[in-house]
Amino acid sequence: MQSLRAALAHGPISFERFMEIALYGEGGFFRGDTIRSVSDGDFLTSPEVSSLFGVTLAEFVRQEHRRLGEPFRLVDVGAGSGSLLRSLLAECPVEAWAVEVSPPARDSLTRLLPAGRVVTSLVELPSPLRGVVIANELIDNLPMALAQKNDGEWRERWVGLEGDTFVMVDADPRPEVLDWLNRFAGPVAKGGWVEVQSQAQAWLSELMSRLIEGSVVIVDYGELAENLSHRREAGTLRTYRGHHLGPDPLLEPGTTDITADVNFTALIATSEESGWTTELFRQDDFLRKYGLDERLAELRSREVMAVDAKEKLTLRSERIGGETLLHERGLGDFRVLVIRKGR
Ligand SMILES: C[S@@+](CC[C@H](N)C(=O)[O-])C[C@H]1O[C@@H](n2cnc3c(N)ncnc32)[C@H](O)[C@@H]1O
Known part of the structure; x- marks a missing residue:
């Protein structure tokens, strides 16, 4: 997606911004x-x-x-x-x-x-x-941000470019993201992913x-926070395409419905x-x-x-x-x- 590559030209972007462009930007899934x-x-x-x-x-x-x-x-x-x-x-x-x-x-x-x-x-x-x-x-x-709990500490997952490939990038959690996680993430196992x-x-x-x-x-x-984490430790982020579960959200943005x-x-x-x-x-x-x-x-x-x-x-x-x-x-x-x- 050209609009995503342009957005990433100056460095990684939050997953929230990635999802916004992939779904609603120029060439986006709903556009x-x-x-x-x-x-x-x-x-x-x-x-x-x-x-x-x-x-x-x-x-x-x-x-x-x-x-x-x-x-x-x-x-x-x-x-x-x-x-x-x-x-x-x-x-x-x-x-x-x-x-x-x-x-x-x-x-x-x-x-x-x-x-x-x-x-x-x-x-x-x-x-x-x-x-x-x-x-x-x-x-x-x-659009939602992504976070992962590592060794009891929250990290945000942003999206960057490696050559032509979109990749997850580790980032310090923004204060507003941390605040949301502390209030609403519910119980999350070590290594667990949460959509913010x-x-x-x-x-x-x-x-x-x-x-x-x-x-x-x-x-x-969806569910209440305390029941969400039991559904999937890897988080609930997924894609749909043609009435089936689709590929990883980073693989073919613009052609898949990103959801959680x-x-x-x-x-x-x-x-x-x-x-x-x-x-x-x-x-x-x-x-x-x-x-x-x-x-x-x-x-x-x-x-x-x-x-x-x-x-x-x-x-x-x-x-x-x-x-x-x-x-x-x-x-x-x-x-x-x-x-x-x-x-
Ligand atoms: C999963 S579809 C559901 C469509 C419909 N409600 C149904 O049940 O069949 C989500 C719809 O929300 C629209 N949408 C997403 N964000 C929106 C927003 N901020 N304001 C209005 N519509 C939005 C999308 O374009 C899409 O058509």
Whole structure:
């Protein structure tokens, strides 16, 4: 990637900066011509797996709308192709906005929402904002720094160039990185790697400062800090491409999705320090709370009753899609953080 080589021309850069350019810079993974989160893309998200994700979230939005009254807006941040908004709005037609940095995803969203309601940053949203903000699989894509615990001491891992090859470079941890690690890394074994997610906290703080009343729903893979370290001692940083795990993040930047498990402890701390209340669910529990089991039971009985073979098949595939959202070790194991402010 030319933009990465240019950034490295004057010496190593933090992994956070590397990830930012690799995903969002010139030639970056989310800057190309294609939408990544679709079936012929690189990974599949819950709203792309089943419209029942949006249909079920619509019940949450409906209840929040009832609680908050008007004015009320729904915002999807990192809205991708618009699949979530499409299925949600069909059930619960409220005023909706999308925030997206990827040009092809924005094109798709402008076909769904009225002119002016697809924006590139939180700053462009109406102010003051009241309502529900959803971010499905956004946080895991926000740039993060990398650190490793060696002999009880934290070291940062930056990225440098050796000839034509990107390599990890040892660096003293920056004070803000050290501060984050001391608060949120959780238990880490000697040699363990941690992704430092302060940009996610900054994003959430910015959002909370704009939302005067309402709720934020963050859905992603990840865990509380104390459980994250047990998942993988080598950290959870990884890449995806073409629906499979991809190569090391340094090998082919621009062609892979760089991601890591979300540290929900850090997000909860940011929310509660600002006086917001938080509830953390597993995705399967959250979707059940808002009626997915009942929707699946209805599909099952319609499937049994259907006489037309094609209709039976359609109902069956809808049901299987919905069940996938609840898979105990798959999408059902994602976390849903609900953050609330106001009445
Ligand atoms: C993994 S995809 C998820 C897309 C969609 N939410 C879904 O569930 O299908 C992450 C999306 O977030 C977008 N994104 C990343 N950082 C963003 C930011 N700071 N603001 C808005 N969108 C962002 C990316 O362009 C990408 O489309």
